[in-house]
Amino acid sequence: xxxxxxxxxxxxxxxxxxxxxxxxxxxxxxxxxxYKQDSKKFLKIMFSYNNKELIINETxxxxxxxxxxxxxxxxxxxxxxxxxxxxxYFCASSNGRTDTQYFGPGTRLTVL
Amino acid sequence: DQQVKQNSPSLSVQEGRIxxxxxxxxNSMFDYFLWYKKYPAEGPTFLxxxxxxKDKNEDGRFTVFLNKSAKHLSLHxxxxxxxxxxxYFCAARSASNxxxxxxxxxxxxxxxx
Numbered sequence: 418x419x420x421x422x423x424x425x426x427x428x429x430x431x432x433x434x435x436x437x438x439x440x441x442x443x444x445x446x447x448x449x450x451x452y453k454q455d456s457k458k459f460l461k462i463m464f465s466y467n468n469k470e471l472i473i474n475e476t477x478x479x480x481x482x483x484x485x486x487x488x489x490x491x492x493x494x495x496x497x498x499x500x501x502x503x504x505x506y507f508c509a510s511s512n513g514r515t516d517t518q519y520f521g522p523g524t525r526l527t528v529l
Numbered sequence: 530d531q532q533v534k535q536n537s538p539s540l541s542v543q544e545g546r547i548x549x550x551x552x553x554x555x556n557s558m559f560d561y562f563l564w565y566k567k568y569p570a571e572g573p574t575f576l577x578x579x580x581x582x583k584d585k586n587e588d589g590r591f592t593v594f595l596n597k598s599a600k601h602l603s604l605h606x607x608x609x610x611x612x613x614x615x616x617y618f619c620a621a622r623s624a625s626n627x628x629x630x631x632x633x634x635x636x637x638x639x640x641x642x
Contacts, residue, residue, distance in 0.1 A: 421572070448628060460573070460618065460632040473627050507572050514628035517563070520572030 420444050421521035423508050429527045430498055437494045438524045440508030448472075449491035450509040450518060451483060460507065466491055467514055498528045532556045533621050535633035543641055548606040550636050552619030555600060559621040563630070564593060564604045567616045576617075577604070609640045 421442045430436055442449065450473070451463040464483040465473035471483070480496040491510075495502060508521040534553045542548045552562075560581040565573035579586040579593045579602065586593050592605045606613055619633040 450628070458616075458634050460620075462629050462631075465628060467628075473629055509572075511628060515561070515622070516628075517575050517578070518628070518630065519575065520565075522570070522572045 421508055421510055421519050423506075423521040423524050425524060426522065427525050427527075429529065431529055432498055432500060434498050435494070435496045436498060436526070437492055438506055438508075438526070440491045440493070440521055442489055442508075442510040442519070442521075444510055444512070444519060446510040446512045446519075447488050448511045448514055448516075449485065449488075450511075451491065451493050452507040452509060452520075454505040454507060454523070456504070464491075464493075465514075472514065495526075498526075500528050502526060503528045531634075532559075533619055533631045533633040535617075535619055535636045537636050538634075539637040539639070541639045541641065542609050544611055545608045548604075548609045548613065548638055548640065550604040550606075550617050550619075550638065552602045552604075552633055553600060554602075554621050554631075556621070556623065556631075557600070558623045558625075559631075560624040561622040562593070562595060562602050563620045563622070564591075565618040565620060565632075566613075567618060567635070573618055606638075609638075611640045611642050614638055614640045 448467045450465045466485040469485045505523045509518040511518045563578040564576040567573040616635045620630040
């Protein structure tokens, strides 16, 4: 059973398009995160939701909008995709804000 | 502004020997440190952690040491096994209660049979 799952695993799209990445966790956690791993391999936090409330919102272009329909899901919508958005995006979840974070397998986004 | 640094991009050790992965940080507000392991095409998996009130935490073959005065932590793997070959990320969390983790850039460990 997959604990944190992401779809799709790979996403190739053209500049200017709008795309979404979905994340679901079946761990019963109340906190979820989105991280971006860039070409230099740094993992950087983008957003975090706790009980559907946004608690972390890093300096991310407002083309990126997270949506948490319920505690088990945190989706990431990206408008007007740019070349620099190409990266691997990881979703994670934890039980509370300070507990261990469990990561999904990642979504590799390639913008052409 | 890299608050967590792993200055060795790669490390190669022989099976059965000790692997030592290092991590330095700059922010004295960090109160909790973690190591994650990552295989290709998978997400990072939690390995071991340490609170800033401790200087050592051990879990089987894995031990993390924290030197607060030097703002340095290390992960020791003894004995190293080929299955340990992966990218290891050091991460730090501040006491801000948001759960935000700051990651280093990772060290690729290769354990040779």
